[in-house]
Amino acid sequence: MTTSSAPGKVYLFGEHAVVYGEPAVPCAIELRASVTATRRDSGLRVRAGDLTLDGFTVEYDSEASDRPDVDVADSLVDAAMGYINGAVTQARDAVGAEDVGFEIAVDSQIPLGAGLGSSAAVVVAAIDAVTRELGVTLDPAEIADRAYQVEYAVQDGQASRADTFCSTMGGAVRVEGDECRTLDTPDLPFVIGYDGGAGDTGELVSSVRDLRAEYGFAADTVASIGDLVRQGETALAEDDLSRLGELMNFNHGLLSALGVSSRSLDAMVWAARDAGALGAKLTGAGGGGCIVALDETPETETALEYTPGCADAFRAELDTTGVCQEGG
Numbered sequence: 508m509t510t511s512s513a514p515g516k517v518y519l520f521g522e523h524a525v526v527y528g529e530p531a532v533p534c535a536i537e538l539r540a541s542v543t544a545t546r547r548d549s550g551l552r553v554r555a556g557d558l559t560l561d562g563f564t565v566e567y568d569s570e571a572s573d574r575p576d577v578d579v580a581d582s583l584v585d586a587a588m589g590y591i592n593g594a595v596t597q598a599r600d601a602v603g604a605e606d607v608g609f610e611i612a613v614d615s616q617i618p619l620g621a622g623l624g625s626s627a628a629v630v631v632a633a634i635d636a637v638t639r640e641l642g643v644t645l646d647p648a649e650i651a652d653r654a655y656q657v658e659y660a661v662q663d664g665q666a667s668r669a670d671t672f673c674s675t676m677g678g679a680v681r682v683e684g685d686e687c688r689t690l691d692t693p694d695l696p697f698v699i700g701y702d703g704g705a706g707d708t709g710e711l712v713s714s715v716r717d718l719r720a721e722y723g724f725a726a727d728t729v730a731s732i733g734d735l736v737r738q739g740e741t742a743l744a745e746d747d748l749s750r751l752g753e754l755m756n757f758n759h760g761l762l763s764a765l766g767v768s769s770r771s772l773d774a775m776v777w778a779a780r781d782a783g784a785l786g787a788k789l790t791g792a793g794g795g796g797c798i799v800a801l802d803e804t805p806e807t808e809t810a811l812e813y814t815p816g817c818a819d820a821f822r823a824e825l826d827t828t829g830v831c832q833e834g835g
């Protein structure tokens with residue numbers, strides 16, 4: 508039995524635009540997904556608990572045709588099953604052990620489909636746990652690459668390397684196309700607001716792709732996000748938190764123009780700004796889920812707690828530990 512864990516993330520800047528080759532800066536946060544892999548003779552059995560902050564359990568055998576009976580959208584469950592199956596296939600392939608069976612237990616603190624990188628964290632941790640269970644320790648670059656292949660397949664070829672690279676390495680990272688590297692950052696006082704909902708990443712990415720194809724100004728908006736990220740990198744290098752906040756506000760406006768915000772995400776963004784946050788934006792694919800704000804004071808967290816539509820508000824520290832084996 509081998510357990511590995513990997514962190515979730517927030518996007519300081521650049522989600523969606525990163526899919527089209529613009530740079531993005533995701534930052535790992537101290538909410539982790541743990542995956543335990545236990546070798547068995549054949550097949551794949553998966554048990555997943557606490558995939559949302561509210562908590563529920565999915566128990567299914569990936570070889571059975573029955574879908575798990577859980578109170579979340581079918582598309583999210585299908586995606587979760589696709590991510591886990593894909594991770595195990597990649598791990599078996601890495602080790603050359605295609606026929607070995609596994610019992611997989613997922614225990615995640617990261618809400619599903621909420622913009623905090625739950626799928627990337629599960630895939631990265633699963634590849635690490637399964638390969639270690641087979642006696643092989645993969646290089647982080649290979650884990651990140653294989654995890655990206657899984658996301659790429661599940662999201663129908665519309666995925667960037669950002670989530671999977673960040674979850675593998677931990678800390679803040681910069682991703683532009685196939686170029687991925689870690690970044691040094693100042694202390695970033697992240698506050699997260701969660702509306703209790705979720706967005707469908709595949710659908711949201713497709714909707715941006717369609718807009719971009721239809722309207723030149725939508726393509727320009729994507730390119731503007733890239734410009735903004737480059738300015739954000741300078742602000743990061745200069746420890747200029749107020750400039751970072753301003754650029755986050757701008758980034759939210761551009762994502763909103765691309766149609767991926769929602770009423771509850773906007774309400775939380777405005778509550779954070781009114782409470783004095785340096786900046787606030789949605790994080791991840793959007794459609795519902797989480798916003799991230801920058802605020803050293805307790806004001807934003809308190810304001811979010813009283814915001815209608817906000818189910819949970821919490822502070823999140825940067826997690827500098829990427830994927831790792833637990834208790835190993």
Ligand code: MEV
Nearest residue numbers: 522523666667669791792
């Ligand atoms: C989803 O967490 C981030 C997106 O940019 C998609 C991706 O990068 O694969 C929306």
